[in-house]
Amino acid sequence: MKPQLLKINSTLAQCFSYRRDREPQQHNNWHYHEELELLYFQEGSGTQFIGDSISSFNAGDLVLVGSNLSHYWLFDQQEHAPDFQYISDVHVVHFKENFLGDYFLQLPENKPLVALFSAAKKGLQIMGPTKGEVVARLQKMASATGIMRITLLLESLALLASSPDYKLLSSLNSGLPQPSVNDVRMADIIDFITHHYRQQIKLAQLSERAGMTENSFCRYFKKHTGKTVVQFLTELRIGHACKLLVENELSIKQIYFETGFQNSVSFYKNFKQQMHMSPLAYQKSVLAKLKRTTLK
Structure with a gap:
């Protein structure tokens, strides 16, 4: 999908922006921008799309998204929230690579x-x-101003630049094609898939929604996403399955039905293909890591 180019509001009074989002709508469209984006999810969970990576995110996650790298966060509805609402509380920093001037980055x-x-x-x-x-x-940063706010960002970047405590999320570098008139149509398709992937989605539904023949739609979707419809759907479903496995509240059978798979054979095959281990092995591995972290 060709994401939307987002223009970040900035003023002459500051060299970068900090905000705190409590509305998930701030993050639920597929987009990219020149600025790097540093996000801390204080509250909220769901599925994140960064480049060609689809995975779950949870409260406590910290992510750095590079310049012009497409991204999108689909927040989950929370059963314990009033009226089954979405919950989000995200610290967001946007800054350009040269936010302190071009010469700054040339320093050894x-x-x-x-x-x-x-x-x-x-x-990351x-x-x-x-x-x-x-x-x-x-x-x-929420209460800091002026030089103190700049200092906090520089300290954060210095920590990140000197640390091995990160993993790469996407297999693709940023540097995306510019938006075209097809963006609205593709955005509608992706929005439909991400909100209905727990159900059975037929190719005929999607091609009709896009106003194309099935063959034309398949080529169109692959061209814009780099994936077939089946690949995209499968990765989305496996990403949600990983989240449910970590929550450890549902059986494996409940999880594969909840994520849109029709039988265990398909679920196990696709999960192992994407995650390189069985669902149970993944669950045990992640829960063991969480337990060790909690005990420290």
């Missing part, structure tokens, strides 16, 4: 920063001790 001391910005073009999931240190600084 800032080579690790240049490398960080380059790595972020595939999206921040983990370990580094996450806690950066989150503490993001939380202080």
Whole structure:
């Protein structure tokens, strides 16, 4: 899908922007922008799309999205919330690579920063001790102003640039094609899939929605997403299955029905193909890691 180019509002009074989003609608469209984006999810969970990566996200996650890398967060509805509402509380920082001037990045001391910005073009999931240190600084930004706010961002970037506590999210670098008149149509298709993937979605439904023949739609979808409809749907379903496995509240059978698979054979085959382990092995591995983290 060709994402929307988003223009970040900025003023002459500040060299980067910080905000705190409590409305999930701020993040539920497929887009990209020149600015890098540092996000801390204080509350909320769901499915994140970064480049060609589809995975679950949860409260406590910290992500750095590089310049012009497409991204999108689909928040889950929360059963314990009033009227089954969506919940989100996200600290968001937008900044350009040269937010302190072009010469700043040319300084020899800032080579690790240049490398960080380059790595972020595939999206970075921040983990370990580094996450806690950066989150503490993001939380202080809410009340900081002027030089203190700049200092907090620089400290955060310095921590990230010197840390191995991250994993790459997308297999593709940013550098996406510019939007075209087809964006609205493709955005509608992706929105439909992401809200109905738990049900059976037929190719005829999607092609009719796009106003195309099935063959034309398949070529169109592959051209814009780099994936077939089946691949995209499967990755989305497996991403949601991973989240449910970690929550450990449903049986495997309940999970594959909840995520849109019709039988266990299909679920196990696709899960192992995407995650390189069985659903049960994945669940045990992640829960063991969470337990070790809790005990520290």
